[in-house]
Amino acid sequence: xxxxxxxxxxxxxxxxxxxxxxxxxxxxxxxxxxxxxxxxxxxxxxxxxxxxxxxxxxxxxxxxxxxxxxxxxxxxxxxxxxxxxxxxxxxxxxxxxxxxxxxxxxxxxxxxxxxxxxxxxxxxxxxxxxxxxxxxxxxxxxxxxxxxxxxxxxxxxxxxxxxxxxxxxxxxxxxxxxxxxxxxxxxxxxxxxxxxxxxxxxxxxxxxxxxxxxxxxxxxxxxxxxxxxxxxxxxxxxxxxxxxxxxxxxxxxxxxxxxxxxxxxxxxxxxxxxxxxxxxxxxxxxxxxxxxxxxxxxxxxxxxxxxxxxxxxxxxxxxxxxxxxxxxxxxxxxxxxxxxxxxxxxxxxxxxxxxxxxxxxxxxxxxxxxxxxxxxxxxxxx
Numbered sequence: 001x002x003x004x005x006x007x008x009x010x011x012x013x014x015x016x017x018x019x020x021x022x023x024x025x026x027x028x029x030x031x032x033x034x035x036x037x038x039x040x041x042x043x044x045x046x047x048x049x050x051x052x053x054x055x056x057x058x059x060x061x062x063x064x065x066x067x068x069x070x071x072x073x074x075x076x077x078x079x080x081x082x083x084x085x086x087x088x089x090x091x092x093x094x095x096x097x098x099x100x101x102x103x104x105x106x107x108x109x110x111x112x113x114x115x116x117x118x119x120x121x122x123x124x125x126x127x128x129x130x131x132x133x134x135x136x137x138x139x140x141x142x143x144x145x146x147x148x149x150x151x152x153x154x155x156x157x158x159x160x161x162x163x164x165x166x167x168x169x170x171x172x173x174x175x176x177x178x179x180x181x182x183x184x185x186x187x188x189x190x191x192x193x194x195x196x197x198x199x200x201x202x203x204x205x206x207x208x209x210x211x212x213x214x215x216x217x218x219x220x221x222x223x224x225x226x227x228x229x230x231x232x233x234x235x236x237x238x239x240x241x242x243x244x245x246x247x248x249x250x251x252x253x254x255x256x257x258x259x260x261x262x263x264x265x266x267x268x269x270x271x272x273x274x275x276x277x278x279x280x281x282x283x284x285x286x287x288x289x290x291x292x293x294x295x296x297x298x299x300x301x302x303x304x305x306x307x308x309x310x311x312x313x314x315x316x317x318x319x320x321x322x323x324x325x326x327x328x329x330x331x332x333x334x335x336x337x338x339x340x341x342x343x344x345x346x347x348x349x350x351x352x353x354x355x356x357x358x359x360x361x362x363x364x365x366x367x368x369x370x371x372x373x374x375x376x377x378x379x380x381x382x
Contacts, residue, residue: 336378
């Protein structure tokens with residue numbers, strides 16, 4: 001079972017991190033040479049400060065607070081003084097754990113010590129960003145996509161959607177932690193830098209692959225149109241989610257979670273109707289982003305979401321995707337198809353990623369999308 005987390009080979013090898021170079025300021029000091037003659041020293045004895053000395057003192061007194069203010073402003077712009085380096089692990093405390101299904105939880109963490117991950121680098125840059133969690137017993141780390149901040153969240157808190165994987169080395173460790181426990185994080189890492197002038201995004205999300213989709217939706221805002229197709233094994237993983245497009249019909253096409261899929265039951269459909277007015281935190285955050293990114297008097301939203309649930313017999317079909325590609329407005333700009341989710345989900349749609357020189361790269365396009373007429377759409381495997 002997949003979670004948006006990638007195992008890192010070894011901690012000593014260091015993470016794949018991206019950050020802008022930081023300039024280092026060097027202070028120069030000068031020393032005035034002294035004349036060694038007695039006449040030179042005695043010539044200044046007994047002199048009273050002249051007008052020039054008074055002006056120098058006045059300028060100095062005025063310049064000190066101005067210089068300090070400029071220094072403080074520069075420090076503020078460059079980030080919090082307690083921000084840790086992206087390569088350093090820092091300690092966080094588990095402040096809250098919200099179970100949203102039988103296997104999936106939202107983890108809220110806050111700094112346990114003075115230093116913390118720079119949230120400006122996480123949230124402000126136009127990129128999908130993640131943070132590494134250390135498993136101390138095995139000395140391995142795994143990356144998890146950070147959720148966008150929501151209303152009422154403290155500025156220094158971080159939230160993650162983490163599924164407990166069967167035999168998961170890191171996810172199992174995290175789900176066993178008690179509230180108040182400390183965990184070591186480092187980052188951020190940039191998983192994908194959004195190009196400029198994005199006009200359209202189609203995001204295929206499987207399970208916890210919704211986390212990077214939420215980041216893109218938050219950061220894209222009203223600048224472009226985005227349509228998320230979110231597939232889950234069970235309704236409990238997207239409780240309360242209602243599709244914005246025409247409700248998808250049951251299909252005999254390949255299940256996104258075929259190794260778990262079960263026949264559609266009347267009970268599952270009945271539960272969906274019963275819980276239509278309920279929703280968990282992730283669906284609530286999806287709706288919150290949609291409301292903020294609804295534009296003007298025509299109530300046109302920049303974000304649409306359709307839900308697909310295996311146990312209800314609804315699956316993302318290739319025709320669902322081609323319809324979105326064909327109906328997108330052909331404006332000049334970048335058009336992206338982003339795919340994120342379990343390995344089998346990503347491989348079905350795009351083919352697998354590849355490892356080259358110790359780095360994971362996109363690799364050639366394969367899977368179902370390789371058979372499409374993409375006519376200008378760029379495919380990205382996350």
